[in-house]
Amino acid sequence: MADKCDLCLLGLIILSSLLTGTSGVDHVFISSGENVSLSCNKALSGCKSTTWIYYNRFRRRGRVELITGGIKNKDTERHERLSLESDCSLNIKNVTEQDSGLYRCRQYVNGEQQGPDADVHLRVLHVSVSPSSSSSSSSSSSSSSQTEISPGRSVTLSCQLYSYDIFSCDDRVRRGVELLWVNQAGVDLKTDSRYQILSSSAPDQDRCIIISLTTTLLNEDDNREWRCQLTHRDHLETSVRYTVKYSGEKTLFSDRFVKTSTDWLYSF
Missing domain, CATH: 2.60.40.10 (Immunoglobulins)
Structure with missing residues (x-):
């Protein structure tokens, strides 16, 4: 009963802050x-x-x-x-x-x-990788697990904002939260037909907003960077970046992240 009361009070606090604009x-x-x-x-x-x-x-x-x-x-x-x-x-x-x-x-x-x-x-921004076809037996989609894929195969990067709110994700988008996939120059990848970008919200889950990038890997993708960035009212809050690293016979590997300034470098 105490937990329910706390959650009810929590809802009133959030609603009040939204209506009054208080901090x-x-x-x-x-x-x-x-x-x-x-x-x-x-x-x-x-x-x-x-x-x-x-x-x-x-x-x-x-x-x-x-x-x-x-x-x-x-x-x-x-x-x-x-x-x-x-x-x-x-x-x-x-x-x-x-x-x-x-x-x-x-x-x-x-x-x-x-x-x-x-x-x-x-609110936590997280990216996972899901190769749709792999040269190894691994089927993991976690960014912290190892998956082996090669050029010519399709890969999907899923960027997800995890959030707890009593309000819908659609409402959060209306209040200025946006996810974008951009290239090294900061250009929105929606403008490039090579990439399939899909956005969605999941109001019944803690993954409030999801934006996925799907593409077929090319040999020239070695050292190419893709970055998922989160903006709030047009202000950049945080970002996660993926840099493709080929080794050996142009085989792609997923490995642990390495911190670089405010971003995260995921070496494949």
Whole structure:
């Protein structure tokens, strides 16, 4: 019953912030694999009074108390990736799409809440690769698994924004969130007939917006870069890039990402 009350209150908070234009809810966009710090806006000294709660209606455990009284709860799946800053901000290392959701910071003294909640919506941009035909037996579509393909075969890159909202994804698009596949020069690949670009929203899932790129690999694709970028009201928030790397007899390999400045380089 308490969980349902929290979710109802959450809906009212978000609705109020949208209608009034207040900044009571912070919105953070980030690419998977990066580190992020979520602000608590604390009013009290020290963090022993601080509690961080995570919400996501699409997860098996839709409400999880990550930090209680300034101490990490060890039974949470992300325990090893969490830490508190001196200002009680919540740090999350190596963010995954599973981390998307709403994070709420509360502070208590003698069991009574002090000040308003600090709410942060964390939205995670993630890309996976799905070769439609492979020279190996692997059928994995994860960006962190290994898949062997070759020029002349088709490959699909799926760029997905993971988000927790009580509002539809269509509404989020109307409020200025957009995903684009672009080339190294920043040109929208929709203008190139070689690429098939498909956009969709999934309001019944946590993958709020999806844009896929499908193309047939060419020999000259060696060192070619494709980038999925997320913009919010025409401002670039974050991006993920794929750079094709051939080796040997022009065989394409998918490997782990390597961080480069604000982007992620996926070597194939």
